[in-house]
Amino acid sequence: AQTVTQSQPEMSVQEAETVTLSCTYDTSENNYYLFWYKQPPSRQMILVIRQEAYKQQNATENRFSVNFQKAAKSFSLKISDSQLGDTAMYFCAFMSRVTGNQFYFGTGTSLTVIP
Amino acid sequence: EAGVVQSPRYKIIEKKQPVAFWCNPISGHNTLYWYLQNLGQGPELLIRYENEEAVDDSQLPKDRFSAERLKGVDSTLKIQPAELGDSAVYLCASSGSVEGYNEQFFGPGTRLTVL
Numbered sequence: 001a002q003t004v005t006q007s008q009p010e011m012s013v014q015e016a017e018t019v020t021l022s023c024t025y026d027t028s029e030n031n032y033y034l035f036w037y038k039q040p041p042s043r044q045m046i047l048v049i050r051q052e053a054y055k056q057q058n059a060t061e062n063r064f065s066v067n068f069q070k071a072a073k074s075f076s077l078k079i080s081d082s083q084l085g086d087t088a089m090y091f092c093a094f095m096s097r098v099t100g101n102q103f104y105f106g107t108g109t110s111l112t113v114i115p
Numbered sequence: 116e117a118g119v120v121q122s123p124r125y126k127i128i129e130k131k132q133p134v135a136f137w138c139n140p141i142s143g144h145n146t147l148y149w150y151l152q153n154l155g156q157g158p159e160l161l162i163r164y165e166n167e168e169a170v171d172d173s174q175l176p177k178d179r180f181s182a183e184r185l186k187g188v189d190s191t192l193k194i195q196p197a198e199l200g201d202s203a204v205y206l207c208a209s210s211g212s213v214e215g216y217n218e219q220f221f222g223p224g225t226r227l228t229v230l
Binding site for chain 1: 146148155156157158159160163165171206210217218219220221222223224
């Protein structure tokens with residue numbers, strides 16, 4: 001079975017600074033997707049960024065970028081120019097293309113942006 | 116485009132009472148998920164449907180939980196009887212193939228409190 005590990009339960013960052021959230025995963029498969037989801041307080045979960053494992057180029061979405069290290073099975077999220085609205089729980093998720101639509105989530109990192 | 120709709124948003128019941136949650140996925144999404152999310156934790160899969168077929172219900176406590184997805188669209192999740200430990204947020208999500216991968220969209224969740 002796939003496992004996803006987020007070793008930072010809580011993090012904080014000053015507004016406008018940069019923060020990196022860590023995620024590692026364990027799989028024997030070669031073809032999969034990785035995702036970062038954001039869940040603001042009392043609001044629903046939304047997709048932040050995704051990465052296809054077969055792509056070597058790191059995904060980027062505006063202020064959000066990933067550092068995907070396939071051999072190390074590491075998938076960190078970098079948030080640049082942090083904003084107050086970035087305060088949320090962040091979940092790393094894995095989806096195997098072999099098993100289709102099965103998602104595996106980490107336990108989350110609670111990020112607080114400090115004004 | 117309407118997102119994943121869940122109702123009710125909040126539910127408070129006495130233990131041993133029954134409770135039901137309803138989910139309407141995004142139109143055209145064949146895959147529907149029910150997750151349980153405890154406070155400060157990541158979503159844990161309860162059941163996954165492909166159309167009307169439950170393809171993964173290994174984590175569903177079948178002695179008290181049941182689910183159905185008639186006609187492969189809306190779904191209901193039922194707990195009977197509810198126990199104190201069932202207090203959590205119940206998330207519904209749906210996914211459909213977009214550009215060759217399955218992005219998962221979440222509903223707002225139903226927060227259940229069992230007294």
